[in-house]
Amino acid sequence: MSASPKRKSGWAIIFIAIFFISPVKAIAAKEPTMRVLISKDNKARFRADGVKNIFVEGISSNHRRIKSLNLVYKNNKVKYSIDNNLNTWFDLPNNFSLIIRNNDKRGIWFKNRRYAGELKVSLNEKKLNIINYLKLEKYLKSVVGSEMPKEFPLAALQAQAIAARTYALKLLNKNKSFDLRSTQASQVYLGLESETAKINRAVKSTNSLALFHKDKLINAVFHSSSGGRTENSGKVWKYQLPYLKSVVDFDHNGTKYRWTNKFTSGELDQIFPGLGGLNSIQIIQKSDTDRVLKIRLYGTNGNKNISGKSLREKLQLLSTKFDLYLEFNQINLDNKLNSDIKIAEDFSLQSLPPIPSDYFLLVQGYGAGHGVGMSQWGAKAMAEKGSGFRKILKHYYTGVQIKAY
Structure with missing residues (x-):
């Protein structure tokens, strides 16, 4: 029997509804839950936002609906207190696992921040590990x-x-x-x-x-x-990936496009104690994009080659794209260089002369971060x-x- 026009229309509506609704459900169903490590410490405090409770699984059933929870790991024991009663503490086994959640869209307070989803707490490497479980989006x-x-x-x-x-x-x-x-x-x-x-x-x-x-x-x-x-x-x-190639950036108006750092001879001696202080420094290799790949350090106790990345970490520089200069150590009250100070030549790719106590090492750099992939300011x-x-x-x-x- 052939279907009537009315029935055909009904099936068409149902088909359209399924066609358009199903993909949305599929996307929602496959959205993963992320596990984000937000803290590793020997103490932690959680609390509700406002009058609502937080719910804690893994402690006494009498303590599950509370306003706040304090945890402390000390002397190989984990203890907890509830609702700011710091005079009464309860023991947790070392293999404990706590799950903290609430039904408040304002989230759960931890370390002066609010978090959505669930917070799971366990002991790992003698630290309280707090992991936030929440949906990807x-x-x-x-x-x-x-x-x-x-x-x-x-x-x-x-x-x-x-x-x-x-x-x-x-x-x-x-x-x-x-x-x-x-x-x-x-x-x-x-x-x-x-x-x-x-x-x-x-x-x-x-x-x-x-x-x-x-x-x-x-x-x-x-x-x-x-x-x-x-x-x-x-x-x-270690690897050159085909999609992470060097390209022109458009970050010239970025707040960290150009920067400088200064280090006195005394500061450098403290940063490089193994060398007996830093007498001189030399850039010996740069990349095609002008980032420092290798540095030679000259010290009283000998010389040492390190990567530009290592020097960045030691001197807490914004990037490895920098040049080195030697300047006379005179500074205005506003912390800017006097106009009569002369900048020595750029000593990139050759050794700086010895850095005397009345001079400082000037690092002039560009950009912030490792420089690979998307530039946010670009x-x-x-x-x-x-x-x-x-x-x-x-x-x-x-x-x-x-x-x-």
């Missing part, structure tokens, strides 16, 4: 606001959201205990305070989009500012000139596809 709303200024154009924030999503997915389930740290060691994650309406829009408008190279998730690293040109990954890390400049997030990402990540994961 919720995590990203904090990461984008923690990593990039909220005032940046929407397209730059969208590019950051996709890069951060890709970076997180790449690390998912790679570690037994957690996926990411909350610091620059992974991606900066500062809890609910970092969310704004504009950042939430950037994340939501790019939902499920990630970066791929030959159908595999890329290592979507990013940095603040490259100083005019990004770096090849092989010059910073993304801002491209967005301000009208580029969308796709153009920004394809500029900084060579030969990538942008598609749903």
Whole structure:
């Protein structure tokens, strides 16, 4: 029997509804839960926001609905107190596992920040490990606001959201205990305070989009500012990846595009005690993008070659893109160089003369971060000139596809 026109119409409506609704459900169903390590310490305090309770699994059933929880690890024992009663403490076994949650959209307070999702606490390497479990898209709303200024154009924030999503997915389930740290060691994650309406829009408008190279998730690293040109990954890390190639950057208006640091002879002696102090220094190798790869240090106790990355860490420099100068140690009250001080020639690729006590080492540098992948200030400049997030990402990540994961 043939169907009537009315019945055909009904089936068509049902088919259309399934066609359009199902993909949304599929995306929601596959959204992963991220495990973010937010603290390793010997004490911790959690509390509710306002009048609502927090719920704690893993302690006495009489203590599960409380306003606050204090934990201390001392003398190989973990103890807890509840509701600010610091005169009464209860023991936890060393193999304990706590789960802290609430049903308040304002989250759970920990270390002066509020966190969504669940907080799980366990003892690992004699430290209280606090791991935040939350959905990927919720995590990203904090990461984008923690990593990039909220005032940046929407397209730059969208590019950051996709890069951060890709970076997180790449690390998912790679570690037994957690996926990411909350610091620059992974991606900066500062809890609910970092969310704004504009950042939430950037994340939501790019939902499920990630970066791929030959159908595999890329290592979507990013940095603040490259100083005019990004770096090849092989010059910073072990491998040269095809999508992390050096490209022109547009970060000239960045707040850290150009910077200087000064070090007195006495400060350098303290930083390099193994050498008996630093008598002189020499840049012996740079990359094609002018980043320092190798340095030779001259000390009373001998000479030593170290990487530009190591010198950056020791001197706490913003990047490895720098030059060295020797200047006479006279400083105005406003902490700027006197106009009559003469800058010696650039001693890059040759040895500085001995650094006497009345001189200082001047480091003039460019950019901030490792310089590989997307430049955040460059993304801002491209967005301000009208580029969308796709153009920004394809500029900084060579030969990538942008598609749903």
